[in-house]
Amino acid sequence: MITPYFLENFWGDKNNGFDVLYHNMKHGQISSKELTDFIRERATIEEVYARSMTKLAKSAGNFSQLGTFAPVWDVFKTSTEKLASCHLELVRKLQELIKDVQKYVDDQAKVHKKTKEEVASTNGAVQAIQTTGVALQKSKENYNAKTVDQERLRKEGATQREVDKAGVKAKKATEAYKGLVEKYATAKSEFEQKMAETAQKFQNIEESHIVHMKDIIQSYAQSVDETHVQIGEVHTEFLGNMENTSVEGLIQKLAESKGTGKERPGPIEFEECNTAIATEGAKP
Amino acid sequence: MITPYFLENFWGDKNNGFDVLYHNMKHGQISSKELTDFIRERATIEEVYARSMTKLAKSAGNFSQLGTFAPVWDVFKTSTEKLASCHLELVRKLQELIKDVQKYVDDQAKVHKKTKEEVASTNGAVQAIQTTGVALQKSKENYNAKTVDQERLRKEGATQREVDKAGVKAKKATEAYKGLVEKYATAKSEFEQKMAETAQKFQNIEESHIVHMKDIIQSYAQSVDETHVQIGEVHTEFLGNMENTSVEGLIQKLAESKGTGKERPGPIEFEECNTAIATEGAKP
Numbered sequence: 272m273i274t275p276y277f278l279e280n281f282w283g284d285k286n287n288g289f290d291v292l293y294h295n296m297k298h299g300q301i302s303s304k305e306l307t308d309f310i311r312e313r314a315t316i317e318e319v320y321a322r323s324m325t326k327l328a329k330s331a332g333n334f335s336q337l338g339t340f341a342p343v344w345d346v347f348k349t350s351t352e353k354l355a356s357c358h359l360e361l362v363r364k365l366q367e368l369i370k371d372v373q374k375y376v377d378d379q380a381k382v383h384k385k386t387k388e389e390v391a392s393t394n395g396a397v398q399a400i401q402t403t404g405v406a407l408q409k410s411k412e413n414y415n416a417k418t419v420d421q422e423r424l425r426k427e428g429a430t431q432r433e434v435d436k437a438g439v440k441a442k443k444a445t446e447a448y449k450g451l452v453e454k455y456a457t458a459k460s461e462f463e464q465k466m467a468e469t470a471q472k473f474q475n476i477e478e479s480h481i482v483h484m485k486d487i488i489q490s491y492a493q494s495v496d497e498t499h500v501q502i503g504e505v506h507t508e509f510l511g512n513m514e515n516t517s518v519e520g521l522i523q524k525l526a527e528s529k530g531t532g533k534e535r536p537g538p539i540e541f542e543e544c545n546t547a548i549a550t551e552g553a554k555p
Numbered sequence: 556m557i558t559p560y561f562l563e564n565f566w567g568d569k570n571n572g573f574d575v576l577y578h579n580m581k582h583g584q585i586s587s588k589e590l591t592d593f594i595r596e597r598a599t600i601e602e603v604y605a606r607s608m609t610k611l612a613k614s615a616g617n618f619s620q621l622g623t624f625a626p627v628w629d630v631f632k633t634s635t636e637k638l639a640s641c642h643l644e645l646v647r648k649l650q651e652l653i654k655d656v657q658k659y660v661d662d663q664a665k666v667h668k669k670t671k672e673e674v675a676s677t678n679g680a681v682q683a684i685q686t687t688g689v690a691l692q693k694s695k696e697n698y699n700a701k702t703v704d705q706e707r708l709r710k711e712g713a714t715q716r717e718v719d720k721a722g723v724k725a726k727k728a729t730e731a732y733k734g735l736v737e738k739y740a741t742a743k744s745e746f747e748q749k750m751a752e753t754a755q756k757f758q759n760i761e762e763s764h765i766v767h768m769k770d771i772i773q774s775y776a777q778s779v780d781e782t783h784v785q786i787g788e789v790h791t792e793f794l795g796n797m798e799n800t801s802v803e804g805l806i807q808k809l810a811e812s813k814g815t816g817k818e819r820p821g822p823i824e825f826e827e828c829n830t831a832i833a834t835e836g837a838k839p
Contacts, residue, residue, distance in 0.1 A: 276810035280815070282816050282818055283815035286820065291815055295621070298619060298623075302619065302624035309614065313611060323600040323603065327593070327596050335586065338579055339579060339583065340582075340586035340764065418830060456822065459820050459822065474806060478802055481623060481805050492790070492797065503783060506776070510780075513776065518762055522560050523560050525579060525761070526561060526565075527564070529579065530565060531566065531567035531569070532565075532566050533563055533564060533566060536566070539688075539739050541732065541733055544703065546702060546706040
């Protein structure tokens with residue numbers, strides 16, 4: 272249970288805490304859309320990176336197949352392709368996540384719409400205490416003025432008729448003032464009750480909003496981390512493959528694939544001509 | 556000490572092992588240039604990624620500062636900036652490495668130029684054994700033909716003058732043939748000795764080439780791995796910062812920064828007009 276910060280901190284002279292909290296709720300929609308934008312942009316960055324890696328892998332695959340070093344390009348090609356795959360996998364996960372966030376954006380908009388209706392009466396109570404407060408102040412001033420008028424006429428020795436006439440006005444002002452004191456008390460009580468409920472409602476909405484945003488971020492961070500682990504495995508594999516590609520192995524491979532023969536040229540001796548065979552061979 | 560594969564496997568009928576080994580050495584220059592290309596392209600990819608991350612960090616920094624969630628964008632901004640830095644640091648390291656590889660490309664070209672001069676006499680020995688071999692074969696055929704001619708004339712009862720004339724030709728052919736048998740023996744011995752030395756020289760060059768290439772790759776892989784470790788730290792920090800950004804903390808922060816006041820509206824009582832004070836106050 273979180274401290275009811277909103278209930279405690281959105282009163283004050285001008286009674287505009289309601290407005291501040293209402294707009295704060297609406298800002299939540301901006302935040303969730305911005306979070307979608309952030310994740311979408313990250314996915315785009317990862318995709319560009321992955322496509323460049325795929326291109327780099329292709330380059331490595333197209334490098335010269337000649338020479339002792341040539342077989343090593345296969346190690347680069349395979350490893351770079353795997354790096355590309357890791358990043359593409361992240362893109363896929365982020366795109367799934369974006370769907371979740373967009374669903375949340377829609378749900379959130381619905382909650383806000385419903386809340387707007389639910390807090391309409393609170394908005395009314397805010398208007399009521401404000402207008403009643405102003406009216407009460409004016410009414411009090413009028414009452415004071417009328418009372419002073421009557422007293423002044425009495426002191427200045429005006430006619431009884433004038434004093435009575437002022438008395439009627441003063442009495443009327445008194446009743447209006449008393450009426451507004453009562454009306455204000457009702458408006459104040461209504462406002463306090465509504466505002467207390469609504470402030471807590473707004474806090475609950477914010478709590479649930481932040482919890483949801485944090486869940487999305489958690490899911491985002493987890494995907495990024497999984498990819499990071501996979502990339503680490505690709506690096507380790509690359510190092511292992513490079514270690515297994517020994518200098519001797521490459522030299523041997525070249526000798527086996529390009530070797531021209533193991534036999535050194537034989538000696539050539541003088542061969543005496545055997546005329547019998549030579550003639551035989553020369554016969555038509 | 557590596558098995559002398561080149562010494563063993565580049566003989567054979569046509570004596571063109573030298574050509575194969577010479578061209579194999581020259582392919583080493585293609586490999587080292589291709590390795591430069593690979594690392595340069597990787598650096599470019601990392602730079603593009605880093606710049607995009609910097610842009611993404613800026614976006615996060617420019618997201619709405621309103622609402623309960625707003626402070627979380629600072630966590631995203633900082634973390635994304637750090638990711639960008641990690642990749643830029645890798646770019647810097649790879650650019651340093653490219654300088655080393657380019658130095659190697661130059662050194663390698665010098666070694667090959669020097670080697671070409673050193674093995675010129677081997678190339679000569681290859682030419683010698685090939686041309687001598689061909690000449691020997693022709694000379695042997697000529698010797699056989701001339702000997703058979705002389706024998707044929709004798710059997711057919713030709714004049715002594717004719718037989719003697721053919722005898723002179725046969726003797727001349729015999730001497731030429733014997734001379735070439737000797738010349739070939741010298742060429743063969745020269746070829747074997749030169750070719751054995753040169754094959755080993757070519758193998759030494761390839762060994763040193765592969766060792767150098769592997770050193771460069773090792774350095775490349777180390778830079779990539781260091782960056783990977785740093786990125787892991789940035790992720791861990793991000794998760795920690797997100798954990799420290801509690802729902803309660805954000806609610807409290809909003810209440811503190813946007814709060815409108817803790818005082819509920821006070822009661823307003825009916826205040827009886829004190830005409831003495833009111834009149835006093837109304838005096839000009």
